[in-house]
Amino acid sequence: MKRALCVMLACLLAFLPCAALGEEEEIETIVTIVTAPDQTAAERPPCFPDPKDDYIPLPEGENLAQGKPVISGAHTDVYVDKNVNDGKTDTYWESKGFPAEIVFDLQGAFAVSTVAVCLNPSSIWEPRIQEIAVQVSLDGETFTEAAAPQKYQFDAATGNRIRIDFDTVQAAYVKVIFTLNTSSHTGGAQAAEICIYE
Numbered sequence: 001m002k003r004a005l006c007v008m009l010a011c012l013l014a015f016l017p018c019a020a021l022g023e024e025e026e027i028e029t030i031v032t033i034v035t036a037p038d039q040t041a042a043e044r045p046p047c048f049p050d051p052k053d054d055y056i057p058l059p060e061g062e063n064l065a066q067g068k069p070v071i072s073g074a075h076t077d078v079y080v081d082k083n084v085n086d087g088k089t090d091t092y093w094e095s096k097g098f099p100a101e102i103v104f105d106l107q108g109a110f111a112v113s114t115v116a117v118c119l120n121p122s123s124i125w126e127p128r129i130q131e132i133a134v135q136v137s138l139d140g141e142t143f144t145e146a147a148a149p150q151k152y153q154f155d156a157a158t159g160n161r162i163r164i165d166f167d168t169v170q171a172a173y174v175k176v177i178f179t180l181n182t183s184s185h186t187g188g189a190q191a192a193e194i195c196i197y198e
């Protein structure tokens with residue numbers, strides 16, 4: 001009996017290495033080793049263009065609105081007007097109803113020619129249309145129209161931002177007036193950033 005057990009054990013020990021070797025050989029035949037190319041910085045394959053190439057471009061000059069005093073009417077929840085020129089697209093102002101006016105004090109006269117309105121560029125912000133006009137003033141009391149009310153399409157595919165270009169005009173105060181927002185999530189105007197350029 002003991003002899004039979006020894007024979008069986010010997011056969012098993014002889015078989016196992018062969019079985020293991022067979023599996024190893026099989027693995028080697030199906031694995032393809034690929035050598036990664038040297039890469040020192042993030043790279044985007046040419047078949048995936050940078051989405052920012054599709055964004056609506058903004059002027060390269062100083063944003064005259066950023067950090068300047070701003071005044072608006074009633075806002076929704078915590079979405080106060082100072083969110084509209086803090087330099088961050090993940091904070092925003094939302095008015096309570098229409099029309100919604102927001103006024104920037106540029107703290108000096110500038111020859112302005114562009115106002116840009118930006119929403120959060122994340123695609124979770126559904127496409128919507130907002131109707132916007134621009135008025136300017138030198139004394140903060142008498143305003144004249146720089147850009148008539150017009151409907152603008154906001155879409156994350158183009159950066160969720162629009163620009164309003166108009167004839168260059170001297171302005172110390174800029175009023176942006178919203179009269180429509182087709183978003184299904186609000187009854188007011190929305191802007192993550194409003195930028196003003198010469």
Ligand SMILES: [Ca+2]
Pocket residue numbers: 083084085086087088089090091092192193
């Ligand atoms: Ca903001």
